[in-house]
Amino acid sequence: MTNGNVTLVVKDLRKKIGKKEIIKGLSFELKKGEVFGFLGPNGAGKTTTIRMLVGLIKPTSGQISLCGYDLHREFSKAIRQIGCIVENPELYPYLTGWENLEHFARMVPDIPENRISEVVELVGLQNRIHDRVSTYSLGMRQRLGIAQALLGKPKILILDEPTNGLDPVGIREMREFIRFLAEKEGLTVLVSSHLLSEIQLMCDRVAIMSKGKIIRIDTVEHLLAEQERVIWKVEPIEKAKSLLEEETVIIGEEDGTLVTYYEADKLSSWNERLVKAGVKVSEIRTKLPTLEDLFIELTGGETID
Amino acid sequence: MINLVYNEMIKIVRKRRLLIIAAIIVVLVALFTYAQMKRVQSLQEQLGTTDWRSQLQQQIIDTQNRLNSSGLSEEWRKFLQIRLQQQQYYLDHDINPSAPGAPTFMRMFAENSIDLFIPLMVMVIAADLVSSEASGGTIKLLLTRPVKRWKILLSKYIAMILSVSFILLSLGVISYFISGVVFGFAGWTMPLLTGFSVQGEELDTTNVHILSQWKYLLMEFGLVWFVSIIVGTLTFMLSVLMKSTAAVMGIMLAALISGTILSNMVSSWESAKYLFMVNLRLTDYVSGMAPPIDGMTLGFSMTVLAVWGLVALMISFLVFTKRDVY
Numbered sequence: 001m002t003n004g005n006v007t008l009v010v011k012d013l014r015k016k017i018g019k020k021e022i023i024k025g026l027s028f029e030l031k032k033g034e035v036f037g038f039l040g041p042n043g044a045g046k047t048t049t050i051r052m053l054v055g056l057i058k059p060t061s062g063q064i065s066l067c068g069y070d071l072h073r074e075f076s077k078a079i080r081q082i083g084c085i086v087e088n089p090e091l092y093p094y095l096t097g098w099e100n101l102e103h104f105a106r107m108v109p110d111i112p113e114n115r116i117s118e119v120v121e122l123v124g125l126q127n128r129i130h131d132r133v134s135t136y137s138l139g140m141r142q143r144l145g146i147a148q149a150l151l152g153k154p155k156i157l158i159l160d161e162p163t164n165g166l167d168p169v170g171i172r173e174m175r176e177f178i179r180f181l182a183e184k185e186g187l188t189v190l191v192s193s194h195l196l197s198e199i200q201l202m203c204d205r206v207a208i209m210s211k212g213k214i215i216r217i218d219t220v221e222h223l224l225a226e227q228e229r230v231i232w233k234v235e236p237i238e239k240a241k242s243l244l245e246e247e248t249v250i251i252g253e254e255d256g257t258l259v260t261y262y263e264a265d266k267l268s269s270w271n272e273r274l275v276k277a278g279v280k281v282s283e284i285r286t287k288l289p290t291l292e293d294l295f296i297e298l299t300g301g302e303t304i305d
Numbered sequence: 306m307i308n309l310v311y312n313e314m315i316k317i318v319r320k321r322r323l324l325i326i327a328a329i330i331v332v333l334v335a336l337f338t339y340a341q342m343k344r345v346q347s348l349q350e351q352l353g354t355t356d357w358r359s360q361l362q363q364q365i366i367d368t369q370n371r372l373n374s375s376g377l378s379e380e381w382r383k384f385l386q387i388r389l390q391q392q393q394y395y396l397d398h399d400i401n402p403s404a405p406g407a408p409t410f411m412r413m414f415a416e417n418s419i420d421l422f423i424p425l426m427v428m429v430i431a432a433d434l435v436s437s438e439a440s441g442g443t444i445k446l447l448l449t450r451p452v453k454r455w456k457i458l459l460s461k462y463i464a465m466i467l468s469v470s471f472i473l474l475s476l477g478v479i480s481y482f483i484s485g486v487v488f489g490f491a492g493w494t495m496p497l498l499t500g501f502s503v504q505g506e507e508l509d510t511t512n513v514h515i516l517s518q519w520k521y522l523l524m525e526f527g528l529v530w531f532v533s534i535i536v537g538t539l540t541f542m543l544s545v546l547m548k549s550t551a552a553v554m555g556i557m558l559a560a561l562i563s564g565t566i567l568s569n570m571v572s573s574w575e576s577a578k579y580l581f582m583v584n585l586r587l588t589d590y591v592s593g594m595a596p597p598i599d600g601m602t603l604g605f606s607m608t609v610l611a612v613w614g615l616v617a618l619m620i621s622f623l624v625f626t627k628r629d630v631y
Contacts, residue, residue, distance in 0.1 A: 051629075051630065051631070054445075054449045055448065055449060056445060056448055056449065056629065056630040056631075057629040057630065057631070058627075058629060075451075075453065076451040076452070076453065077451070079449060079450065079451050080451040082449070084449055086445045086449070087442070087445075088442060090441055090442030090443050090445070090446070091443065091446070092316065092319075092441075092443060093441075094319050094320055095315075095316075095319055099315070099319075103312050103315070103316075104446065104450065106308040106309070106311065106312055107308065107309065107312070107447075107450040107451075107452050108450060108451055109451070148446065152451075
């Protein structure tokens with residue numbers, strides 16, 4: 001372990017299926033207490049990567065280490081550090097929620113008796129825990145899934161599409177719960193999603209994946225700030241355009257407005273130039289791009305849903 | 306490991322599999338008991354006597370008549386001849402092979418269900434042990450625990466063996482008590498003959514000896530258990546290989562049924578004796594029925610079955626521990 005705060009290290013992870021390489025050398029590190037987002041369109045390799053992290057798929061090459069334990073060589077110790085939900089929280093429908101938790105608790109050495117009631121309380125399922133899982137709503141299953149992931153007191157929580165299929169209230173609760181786990185309990189949470197707004201609201205750092213590669217890793221603020229834009233409402237537009245083009249790049253033009261990149265120290269001088277040249281400036285405002293804009297920019301217009 | 310097996314047993318019990326199987330056995334045993342009772346009654350009416358010697362004598366005469374009729378296939382003729390000699394042997398030694406009683410019913414039930422009914426019940430348990438986890442997605446939760454994959458599979462295999470043993474035990478108990486109500490519970494110590502061996506068309510009686518029925522039953526149930534474990538292992542392998550429980554059931558069913566059909570027509574296709582499904586009727590060797598193919602013996606059949614079982618087990622473990630789970 002290079003540093004006490006690093007909980008998950010991935011080095012040059014690759015996976016080949018047949019002759020096709022679907023994961024092309026991923027490397028990243030996750031720290032204690034952070035929520036890390038995996039963002040990418042369907043087929044970018046998010047799920048394959050996550051399945052390699054939890055030992056369901058064997059990587060063709062590369063290293064995965066969880067809290068200092070190598071996943072391949074010290075499987076039991078390494079896997080003990082994580083809790084996960086891969087895709088949907090599929091539990092045994094013919095058992096009750098409690099029996100499901102007992103079932104998984106029996107598979108991990110030394111889980112104390114009261115840990116089950118602890119996690120049930122944590123996810124707020126006390127009222128229905130002794131009902132059969134087949135009678136649960138999707139939101140309740142998702143919570144039971146999280147309860148099962150937290151059973152072994154993991155240091156790392158891996159959630160594949162955690163808000164999939166939840167209603168808006170459920171999504172909000174889940175988001176708050178994930179933030180709570182990271183901030184108050186100090187867990188590292190790895191979340192994958194194809195919903196940009198989700199990642200934007202929930203994560204500290206984001207890795208953007210496309211076609212089996214990570215094309216960018218950065219904090220959410222950085223990614224967004226860097227791409228902050230300025231919208232100019234100007235008249236006449238042609239004159240303003242030629243003046244601004246001498247100073248910066250115009251990235252968009254639509255119904256009477258021009259869009260440029262944001263450069264804090266230069267904005268007023270650009271404005272001065274426009275006004276002196278007789279251009280009527282009626283509005284200048286800055287706009288944060290959404291991750292969606294960013295994504296499309298980074299991947300060169302690859303679609304995302 | 307005990308915890309893991311306990312988990313698997315809970316899942317089997319909560320899926321109500323064992324209950325359903327027990328219910329099926331109860332219904333079938335009751336059905337067969339009734340049929341058997343009717344048969345005994347009609348036989349008595351026909352012959353007008355309750356003396357088993359005259360009944361057996363009548364059966365021998367019947368068999369002889371059938372042998373004389375033309376249009377009998379070669380296999381069938383051989384089978385009847387051996388049957389005839391056996392019946393004659395029982396008569397000569399003053400032993401009633403079908404004396405009524407619950408133990409006799411148990412024995413006949415086990416003998417008749419060894420190649421289809423019992424394997425079917427075993428299939429109900431074994432077919433979805435692994436495939437249901439794969440199709441339900443719970444395999445992902447199972448394999449992301451700090452437990453090695455081979456241990457998880459082994460716990461499932463042990464659970465299968467325990468369930469199969471439970472099925473056979475309940476089969477014995479249920480058939481004993483239900484048939485006992487009709488035929489009486491006696492007959493444990495009744496002498497039976499075993500050790501017949503078939504040489505061509507002749508019945509070799511040099512090794513024939515008398516065995517109490519309870520010993521005979523124990524032996525037969527041991528063989529039934531062995532067959533069940535092998536069928537269970539094969540089903541288990543298919544369950545590892547395939548996600549769809551229906552496909553597992555379909556393939557096993559096809560194999561079992563083709564076995565009963567093949568047994569009746571493979572006497573000239575010798576290499577068919579290496580197929581597992583024509584070797585399932587192990588109890589026939591004990592009671593002295595002619596094997597479907599010349600040269601098949603109890604030892605041979607058990608070896609063939611054991612080899613099939615071992616290979617299936619190896620494939621299951623190799624595939625399960627190496628496979629990528631999507």
